[in-house]
Structures are given as C-alpha cells and as structure tokens.
Amino acid sequence: MNHCPRCTGPLGHQPARSRTTTARNIPICTPCGHHEADCDARQLPPIPPGEWPVTSAER
Numbered sequence: 736m737n738h739c740p741r742c743t744g745p746l747g748h749q750p751a752r753s754r755t756t757t758a759r760n761i762p763i764c765t766p767c768g769h770h771e772a773d774c775d776a777r778q779l780p781p782i783p784p785g786e787w788p789v790t791s792a793e794r
C-alpha cells in the first residue's frame with residue numbers, strides 16, 4: 736500500500752493528482768484531492784509540497 740505524501744494516509748486505489756505542480760505528477764489520496772479542490776474553489780493557494788505532510792488538525 737502506497738501512502739499519500741500529503742497526509743501520510745493510504746493512497747487508495749484511485750489516487751488524485753495534486754494541483755500544486757503544473758505537471759500534476761504527484762499522486763495524493765482522494766481526501767487530499769478534495770481538499771485541494773476545495774482550496775481552489777475558495778481561491779486559496781494549495782499547500783505546497785514543501786509543507787507536507789499536513790494533518791487535518793492543522794487545516
């Protein structure tokens with residue numbers, strides 16, 4: 736089982752792609768993908784990979 740580099744949780748079977756990179760080549764778990772989409776929808780900057788791993792308690 737691979738782990739999500741963003742939250743260290745399980746990646747799951749259908750990882751999302753982080754939008755923090757233009758290439759979107761970083762696989763992240765579905766909840767993280769949703770969180771980034773949520774940030775994007777609110778016009779907030781996504782958490783950069785340099786600040787990973789994040790926890791839901793921090794955000």
Ligand SMILES: [Zn+2]
Binds near residue numbers: 742743766
């Ligand atoms: Zn994650």
